[in-house]
Amino acid sequence: MLKKILISCFLALQNIRSNFFHTILSVLGIVIGVAALVAILSLIDGMEKFAHEQISKTTSLEAVILQPQLYEQTDGVRMKKENYVYIDYRYFQQLQEQVKEVAAGYMLTTEPKRISVKDAKEKHGIYLSGVTKGIGPAVEVVKGEGFSEAELTSGAKVAVLTEELELKMANQDSSVSLLGKSVVIEDQEYLVKGIIKADGQEAIAAIPITAIDPAKLRESPPQIIFQAYSVELVPGI
Numbered sequence: 001m002l003k004k005i006l007i008s009c010f011l012a013l014q015n016i017r018s019n020f021f022h023t024i025l026s027v028l029g030i031v032i033g034v035a036a037l038v039a040i041l042s043l044i045d046g047m048e049k050f051a052h053e054q055i056s057k058t059t060s061l062e063a064v065i066l067q068p069q070l071y072e073q074t075d076g077v078r079m080k081k082e083n084y085v086y087i088d089y090r091y092f093q094q095l096q097e098q099v100k101e102v103a104a105g106y107m108l109t110t111e112p113k114r115i116s117v118k119d120a121k122e123k124h125g126i127y128l129s130g131v132t133k134g135i136g137p138a139v140e141v142v143k144g145e146g147f148s149e150a151e152l153t154s155g156a157k158v159a160v161l162t163e164e165l166e167l168k169m170a171n172q173d174s175s176v177s178l179l180g181k182s183v184v185i186e187d188q189e190y191l192v193k194g195i196i197k198a199d200g201q202e203a204i205a206a207i208p209i210t211a212i213d214p215a216k217l218r219e220s221p222p223q224i225i226f227q228a229y230s231v232e233l234v235p236g237i
Contacts, residue, residue, distance in 0.1 A: 064103075066224035086221035089152075089210050092132070099226055107132045107209050109222035115205055117169055118182040118189060124168055127202065128185060130209035130222065144179045144194035147208050155210035159183060160194040165203040 068086045071078050087095070089107065096105040113128040133152045142163065151158055161169075161178060169183075170176035178192045183205070190207060198204055209222060 063225055063227040066226075068221050070221070084221075086218065087224050088214070088217070089132070092224060095224070095226075103226040103228045105132070106225045106227070107222045108225065109209065109212070109217065109220055111220055113185055113205075115165075115169070115183055115185050117178070118184055124165070124203060126165060126185075127204045129204055129206040130212045130217070131206045132209055140197045141194050142197055143177070144192070146194055146196075152208045152210055155208055157188060157190045157207075157211055158193045159185070159190040159205050159207045160196050161192060161206075162196055162198040162202060162204045164198065165205060166195055168203055 068084050109130045110127050114123040115126045116123045133147050166178050182189050
């Protein structure tokens with residue numbers, strides 16, 4: 001048996017010597033093939049990681065948005081529905097309790113309004129946002145603070161303004177602060193509790209959504225946003 005193995009090895013060596021370049025090319029082909037396979041697997045792994053990172057940074061893929069359909073087609077005419085269901089703050093709290101382990105929830109309604117500093121005549125156009133305690137994802141408070149749970153529950157007349165709006169209402173004087181001062185929106189007085197950063201040059205004032213009259217809120221129902229803590233948790237919403 002051993003003799004046959006030795007003879008086979010000898011014949012193999014003889015064959016390699018007689019076809020040396022052919023053997024080298026065969027070995028080289030195997031090496032290149034293995035290297036290509038490893039490179040492809042590494043590329044796939046890198047692309048998967050890149051795709052996951054991009055998806056993780058895309059809020060729309062991490063969020064579920066609930067919003068009532070207010071309009072319907074009647075004889076080809078787009079008309080507002082007479083009856084529709086919307087989510088109020090009490091029901092929102094119940095929903096938030098059910099998904100709090102996988103997502104953060106926000107309520108948001110926005111309308112154009114006018115604002116002025118108390119006792120001042122000049123008014124400014126703003127986007128007035130009714131929001132919940134969290135205000136929204138990735139909102140940075142630069143001065144003061146946001147709403148407390150007690151203020152949100154009671155519908156307190158408090159507000160936070162964007163830096164852009166504060167600067168506009170202070171006539172572009174950055175040394176003037178509206179923190180702790182009162183502003184008037186739609187004949188209602190609000191105490192400024194905080195100043196926040198906002199994307200772009202937007203004049204936005206945010207108030208507790210519970211401070212909005214329920215009848216007015218029904219006319220412009222809020223969006224309900226549940227943002228998952230990670231992409232993998234979206235199905236849990």
